[in-house]
Amino acid sequence: xxxxxxxxxxxxxxxxxxxxxxxxxxxxxxxxxxxxxxxxxxxxxxxxxxxxxxxxxxxxxxxxxxxxxxxxxxxxxxxxxxxxxxxxxxxxxxxxxxxxxxxxxxxxxxxxxxxxxxxxxxxxxxxxxxxxxxxxxxxxxxxxxxxxxxxxxxxxxxxxxxxxxxxxxxxxxxxxxxxxxxxxxxxxxxxxxxxxxxxxxxxxxxxxxxxxxxxxxxxxxxxxxxxxxxxxxxxxxxxxxxxxxxxxxxxxxxxxxxxxxxxxxxxxxxxxxxxxxxxxxxxxxxxxxxxxxxxxxxxxxxx
Amino acid sequence: xxxxxxxxxxxxxxxxxxxxxxxxxxxxxxxxxxxxxxxxxxxxxxxxxxxxxxxxxxxxxxxxxxxxxxxxxxxxxxxxxxxxxxxxxxxxxxxxxxxxxxxxxxxxxxxxxxxxxxxxxxxxxxxxxxxxxxxxxxxxxxxxxxxxxxxxxxxxxxxxxxxxxxxxxxxxxxxxxxxxxxxxxxxxxxxxxxxxxxxxxxxxxxxxxxxxxxxxxxxxxxxxxxxxxxxxxxxxxxxxxxxxxxxxxxxx
Amino acid sequence: xxxxxxxxxxxxxxxxxxxxxxxxxxxxxxxxxxxxxxxxxxxxxxxxxxxxxxxxxxxxxxxxxxxxxxxxxxxxxxxxxxxxxxxxxxxxxxxxxxxxxxxxxxxxxxxxxxxxxxxxxxxxxxxxxxxxxxxxxxxxxxxxxxxxxxxxxxxxxxxxxxxxxxxxxxxxxxxxxxxxxxxxxxxxxxxxxxxxxxxxxxxxxxxxxxxxxxxxxxxxxxxxxxxxxxxxxxxxxxxxxxxxxxxxxxxxxxxxxxxxxxxxxxxxxxxxxxxxxx
Numbered sequence: 163x164x165x166x167x168x169x170x171x172x173x174x175x176x177x178x179x180x181x182x183x184x185x186x187x188x189x190x191x192x193x194x195x196x197x198x199x200x201x202x203x204x205x206x207x208x209x210x211x212x213x214x215x216x217x218x219x220x221x222x223x224x225x226x227x228x229x230x231x232x233x234x235x236x237x238x239x240x241x242x243x244x245x246x247x248x249x250x251x252x253x254x255x256x257x258x259x260x261x262x263x264x265x266x267x268x269x270x271x272x273x274x275x276x277x278x279x280x281x282x283x284x285x286x287x288x289x290x291x292x293x294x295x296x297x298x299x300x301x302x303x304x305x306x307x308x309x310x311x312x313x314x315x316x317x318x319x320x321x322x323x324x325x326x327x328x329x330x331x332x333x334x335x336x337x338x339x340x341x342x343x344x345x346x347x348x349x350x351x352x353x354x355x356x357x358x359x360x361x362x363x364x365x366x367x368x369x370x371x372x373x374x375x376x377x378x379x380x381x382x383x384x385x386x387x388x389x390x391x392x393x394x395x396x397x398x399x400x401x402x403x404x405x406x407x408x409x410x411x412x413x414x415x416x417x418x419x420x421x422x423x424x425x426x427x428x429x430x431x432x433x434x435x436x437x438x439x440x441x442x443x444x445x446x447x448x449x450x451x452x453x454x455x456x457x458x459x460x461x462x463x464x465x
Numbered sequence: 466x467x468x469x470x471x472x473x474x475x476x477x478x479x480x481x482x483x484x485x486x487x488x489x490x491x492x493x494x495x496x497x498x499x500x501x502x503x504x505x506x507x508x509x510x511x512x513x514x515x516x517x518x519x520x521x522x523x524x525x526x527x528x529x530x531x532x533x534x535x536x537x538x539x540x541x542x543x544x545x546x547x548x549x550x551x552x553x554x555x556x557x558x559x560x561x562x563x564x565x566x567x568x569x570x571x572x573x574x575x576x577x578x579x580x581x582x583x584x585x586x587x588x589x590x591x592x593x594x595x596x597x598x599x600x601x602x603x604x605x606x607x608x609x610x611x612x613x614x615x616x617x618x619x620x621x622x623x624x625x626x627x628x629x630x631x632x633x634x635x636x637x638x639x640x641x642x643x644x645x646x647x648x649x650x651x652x653x654x655x656x657x658x659x660x661x662x663x664x665x666x667x668x669x670x671x672x673x674x675x676x677x678x679x680x681x682x683x684x685x686x687x688x689x690x691x692x693x694x695x696x697x698x699x700x701x702x703x704x705x706x707x708x709x710x711x712x713x714x715x716x717x
Numbered sequence: 718x719x720x721x722x723x724x725x726x727x728x729x730x731x732x733x734x735x736x737x738x739x740x741x742x743x744x745x746x747x748x749x750x751x752x753x754x755x756x757x758x759x760x761x762x763x764x765x766x767x768x769x770x771x772x773x774x775x776x777x778x779x780x781x782x783x784x785x786x787x788x789x790x791x792x793x794x795x796x797x798x799x800x801x802x803x804x805x806x807x808x809x810x811x812x813x814x815x816x817x818x819x820x821x822x823x824x825x826x827x828x829x830x831x832x833x834x835x836x837x838x839x840x841x842x843x844x845x846x847x848x849x850x851x852x853x854x855x856x857x858x859x860x861x862x863x864x865x866x867x868x869x870x871x872x873x874x875x876x877x878x879x880x881x882x883x884x885x886x887x888x889x890x891x892x893x894x895x896x897x898x899x900x901x902x903x904x905x906x907x908x909x910x911x912x913x914x915x916x917x918x919x920x921x922x923x924x925x926x927x928x929x930x931x932x933x934x935x936x937x938x939x940x941x942x943x944x945x946x947x948x949x950x951x952x953x954x955x956x957x958x959x960x961x962x963x964x965x966x967x968x969x970x971x972x973x974x975x976x977x978x979x980x981x982x983x984x985x986x987x988x989x990x991x992x993x994x995x
Contacts, residue, residue: 177599178596178598178599179562179599185562185598189600356555356556357550357551357555358558360550361548361616361617362573363543364517364518364543364547365543365547365570365573365574366540366542366543366570366574367573371573376558379560635930636930636973637759637970637973640975640984640985640987643984644983644986647983662903664904664977665976666975669975669976688980691977692977692978703905704904707905707907708904710934711908711915711937712937
């Protein structure tokens with residue numbers, strides 16, 4: 163067994179890989195090793211992975227209690243063997259709601275990433291690479307979006323389109339992408355001047371090809387790091403919207419809305435607001451730690 | 466092979482304009498290695514980039530391989546001319562393996578038999594198959610420059626532009642790369658332009674040499690003149706004597 | 718050399734790293750008088766590490782040991798941080814390759830040189846200014862009054878390096894270590910800077926260690942040359958005798974460089990012998 167793992171390690175770290183796959187896997191292995199060797203990054207990774215696992219297997223962990231099943235006779239029950247985290251004002255099991263809340267949080271995180279990263283990358287790399295009036299136009303549009311306060315825009319959106327997770331995601335994404343466009347643009351300006359871009363231009367590559375195959379992959383790392391670091395903020399904004407009643411709607415178990423519901427009873431029934439609060443805290447922290455670790459991994463100097 | 470008449474390059478930056486190349490004309494015969502020397506800011510690299518179509522320029526005529534070449538070039542026009550750059554660290558994509566870097570031009574030009582072509586290019590520049598799937602950070606400076614040369618030659622271009630290809634390398638590595646370039650120019654029957662600040666390097670590889678200063682072509686000389694010091698302009702003389710090392714002035 | 722300024726015997730510098738210990742300098746011994754000593758070698762030869770070791774500028778992790786490392790009576794091996802501070806700037810100085818990174822970008826040239834005067838010589842403001850202007854003139858800056866008030870980004874490469882030299886020499890040190898001081902400069906400018914260094918060394922009787930990868934420059938500028946490879950001194954010779962060098966590495970380096978004097982059909986490549994490092 164150990165022989166196998168040693169030879170696998172040698173294969174991964176070989177300085178003469180025999181195939182593109184081996185070279186790629188070797189790189190992934192080195193990156194993983196950097197994360198794993200850094201205790202706080204590892205903690206972040208574990209938290210984020212745990213969030214994903216919990217979200218997937220929530221139905222198997224909920225002890226048969228539905229997160230939306232009300233039991234008015236059992237309102238605001240103290241945590242005990244039947245209800246590990248107690249019950250809320252409608253007698254719903256907080257343990258089960260917190261588990262399913264991971265799904266909601268993960269949905270928001272995934273949707274925001276899927277919207278924000280491509281828009282930011284596309285706008286930023288085009289502005290940085292093409293320059294001139296394209297750059298000026300795209301960057302002014304970016305500035306306009308950057309000028310909107312996130313929560314206020316989200317409020318306006320929710321007011322106009324009605325509250326709900328989708329609208330919260332749209333509102334958050336609308337105010338989040340400009341930061342990514344700026345990062346991508348700054349990186350692209352440097353990349354565009356480098357000789358390897360001149361070399362592909364001389365090979366006759368089209369602008370689209372240069373952007374997609376050569377510029378975007380290099381901007382991707384800083385965008386991913388920024389996105390991971392921003393995740394905490396996004397989760398908190400989503401929770402804030404939920405708290406204000408403009409995010410996920412009842413009876414969806416959303417952590418922010420749960421904290422909001424527990425607000426009135428926070429002094430007597432502390433667990434109602436505290437448990438989802440701790441969940442928000444841990445997940446935000448996890449993303450922050452992971453983001454810092456990823457920054458070390460992607461740092462070209464560490465490679 | 467390359468004929469340029471009255472080439473001008475002006476860089477505009479906001480309100481100010483920098484006249485980097487002023488009215489330079491040169492012609493390079495088929496199979497020749499033409500040298501351009503000058504100090505920083507002389508416009509020598511800019512000439513090369515203008516010919517390569519990487520910077521906008523104006524000229525009375527720019528004829529490359531029998532065709533008029535404008536600043537906008539299509540894929541087939543690009544294929545005629547490839548370039549090797551100075552910085553071995555900046556000239557390779559940091560997240561692409563050697564294989565991916567060499568494959569890219571073959572994909573762009575839809576050339577078949579990619580693996581065989583890549584293997585041949587690697588062996589032509591003296592790299593072994595074990596370098597094929599390495600990333601640039603796993604290669605030494607000299608090896609990177611070899612990869613850059615392989616990338617330029619994989620399309621078998623008739624023209625190769627060399628922008629200070631050895632300035633960032635140690636003397637011993639420089640010798641290997643210069644020998645490699647001398648060998649390849651024969652086997653690929655290349656026409657090339659070599660830009661360098663190092664007179665000895667230019668004199669080693671080139672037959673005719675243009676001396677540049679402040680964007681102007683000061684003098685056109687041949688390698689023999691450079692060695693013997695039979696040059697007309699004082700600037701060229703200064704450059705030659707400075708390149709031969711420090712001379713102590715005898716104080717009384 | 719009778720008035721020996723610097724004496725180094727069996728200097729070893731190594732850096733512990735992830736993959737084991739890297740020996741950057743091995744058993745280097747040399748002496749320096751009031752002369753120009755050139756140290757040549759390729760990248761990784763340990764030449765810069767040696768220069769930094771002499772100034773106590775290596776990172777804390779570096780392991781330095783030697784039988785002897787004396788600078789005009791001061792034992793550098795057992796020098797405290799306070800001891801180094803009284804030596805650096807005042808008695809020994811360093812000029813580095815790129816003035817862009819060695820000058821503080823938000824301070825004027827005059828301010829930076831003046832600051833050195835105040836710090837090292839205890840000058841008052843007026844004296845510092847007088848000395849700074851005199852020093853700028855000594856490095857052949859045509860208009861010292863104007864340059865005095867400029868910021869580093871307003872200087873050309875050659876001017877920046879002159880300012881750097883002025884700053885390093887204003888306290889009149891006995892030893893100057895110049896690490897590739899002209900490598901970032903154009904050849905014509907390079908020779909002007911060398912001339913300034915040359916005059917200063919002669920007029921002030923300084924010792925100079927000139928570290929460079931360029932054999933042509935070192936052999937024409939220095940009195941003596943040390944050739945380094947893999948952290949070891951391969952050969953020591955008079956600069957004027959370099960073309961008669963005995964060591965195969967030195968000979969190979971000379972043969973590998975293209976020359977303006979003679980046509981070489983093919984350049985010799987350097988074959989490295991592991992025996993050299995034993």
